Amino acid sequence: MDAPPARAGDEEDEEEGDEAGPEGALAKSPLQLTADDVYDISYVVGRELMALGSDPRVTQLQFKIVRVLEMLEALVSEGGLAAEELRLERDSLRREVAALRAARPAAGPEVNLGPDKMVVDLTDPNRPRFTLQELRDVLQERNKFKSQLLLVQEELQCYRSGLIPPREGPGGREKDVLVARTSSNKEERTIIRKLFSFRSGKQM
Amino acid sequence: MAKKTYDLLFKLLLIGDSGVGKTCVLFRFSDDAFNTTFISTIGIDFKIKTVELQGKKIKLQIWDTAGQERFHTITTSYYRGAMGIMLVYDITNGKSFENISKWLRNIDEHANEDVERMLLGNKCDMDDKRVVPKGKGEQIAREHGIRFFETSAKANINIEKAFLTLAEDILRKTPVKEPNSENVDISSGGGVTGWKSKCC
Numbered sequence: 001m002d003a004p005p006a007r008a009g010d011e012e013d014e015e016e017g018d019e020a021g022p023e024g025a026l027a028k029s030p031l032q033l034t035a036d037d038v039y040d041i042s043y044v045v046g047r048e049l050m051a052l053g054s055d056p057r058v059t060q061l062q063f064k065i066v067r068v069l070e071m072l073e074a075l076v077s078e079g080g081l082a083a084e085e086l087r088l089e090r091d092s093l094r095r096e097v098a099a100l101r102a103a104r105p106a107a108g109p110e111v112n113l114g115p116d117k118m119v120v121d122l123t124d125p126n127r128p129r130f131t132l133q134e135l136r137d138v139l140q141e142r143n144k145f146k147s148q149l150l151l152v153q154e155e156l157q158c159y160r161s162g163l164i165p166p167r168e169g170p171g172g173r174e175k176d177v178l179v180a181r182t183s184s185n186k187e188e189r190t191i192i193r194k195l196f197s198f199r200s201g202k203q204m
Numbered sequence: 205m206a207k208k209t210y211d212l213l214f215k216l217l218l219i220g221d222s223g224v225g226k227t228c229v230l231f232r233f234s235d236d237a238f239n240t241t242f243i244s245t246i247g248i249d250f251k252i253k254t255v256e257l258q259g260k261k262i263k264l265q266i267w268d269t270a271g272q273e274r275f276h277t278i279t280t281s282y283y284r285g286a287m288g289i290m291l292v293y294d295i296t297n298g299k300s301f302e303n304i305s306k307w308l309r310n311i312d313e314h315a316n317e318d319v320e321r322m323l324l325g326n327k328c329d330m331d332d333k334r335v336v337p338k339g340k341g342e343q344i345a346r347e348h349g350i351r352f353f354e355t356s357a358k359a360n361i362n363i364e365k366a367f368l369t370l371a372e373d374i375l376r377k378t379p380v381k382e383p384n385s386e387n388v389d390i391s392s393g394g395g396v397t398g399w400k401s402k403c404c
Contacts, residue, residue, distance in 0.1 A: 132277065132278070135246075135247060135278065136247070136278050136281075139246070139247040139248055139278065143248070143249070143250055146250070147250075147252075150252055154209060158209075
């Protein structure tokens with residue numbers, strides 16, 4: 001059962017048997033045996049049987065030994081094919097894993113996003129920064145300040161041209177201007193400052 | 205109390221495709237100046253100009269809208285408060301003329317029913333690049349029962365005339381009464397009101 005992983009673990013050792021001569025095949029682990037090793041074994045065994053002479057019992061035994069070696073050859077060949085198949089499958093799986101690992105960083109962030117979401121690159125100078133509602137609020141506030149400025153300029157013009165004598169501008173009006181100024185300052189901090197806080201930092 | 209600086213406040217609105225010259229038309233009228241650099245208006249802006257008509261000082265608060273589609277939701281909220289709307293196209297830009305019907309539909313959808321409308325074919329100084337004949341502008345204005353002028357902010361043609369005519373048309377419909385407030389309301393369609401001045 002453990003044969004394929006054991007074989008796969010050290011494929012480089014496959015040819016070692018040849019270097020150790022025909023006898024080396026007998027020293028091998030059965031799990032690493034190849035068809036060539038079986039031929040080596042049959043050569044060694046056949047040589048020794050021949051040395052025993054032409055006794056009919058030896059001949060009888062030789063048929064059985066040949067049969068066993070043929071069976072061993074068939075099993076080793078089949079195991080080799082299975083191991084080769086598994087090796088190919090393993091290699092293709094390895095390639096697949098590598099390809100998936102390489103593709104993941106780019107495709108990663110999009111996986112968790114809904115259909116109406118988007119990714120904002122914070123280093124992009126042209127990235128969207130404000131919502132439409134924030135823009136609407138800022139424009140409205142800007143236009144309010146602008147109209148206040150125009151009114152104050154108009155009032156100043158009135159004083160300058162003498163339409164309003166300075167003593168006719170009593171506390172009441174000054175208070176109005178003062179109130180408007182302080183309230184506008186406060187709102188500037190809350191809306192415009194808020195939107196531009198990323199830029200102004202701790203200046204306030 | 206001190207003398208008032210104006211008798212009536214009229215709110216006007218400029219609409220039309222991006223780049224037809226709305227801001228330039230307004231700048232010519234308010235500051236009598238012209239600038240060739242094109243800077244897209246962001247959302248909405250306004251200028252104030254006081255004119256005198258029939259012995260009355262009329263303060264015109266003129267809203268200048270961005271023509272770009274992306275500001276559409278911001279600009280349409282300003283239609284409601286307008287008493288007069290100037291729809292501007294560019295005589296050298298056929299698309300801006302084709303879009304007039306789209307802008308007229310916007311007026312129908314978002315503005316007051318009794319709003320005074322006017323059609324302006326701007327850039328009439330560029331006759332060599334003209335693609336919209338004057339007759340076509342006159343025809344579409346006639347079909348909708350509105351006034352029409354060809355203007356040039358650059359060459360100062362018909363700019364003041366257009367604004368004064370629109371103001372006169374509004375004045376004609378305005379019931380004669382004393383103004384009851386002096387505030388310049390910068391809100392869109394009755395939202396936040398501007399600072400009320402007791403000055404002048």
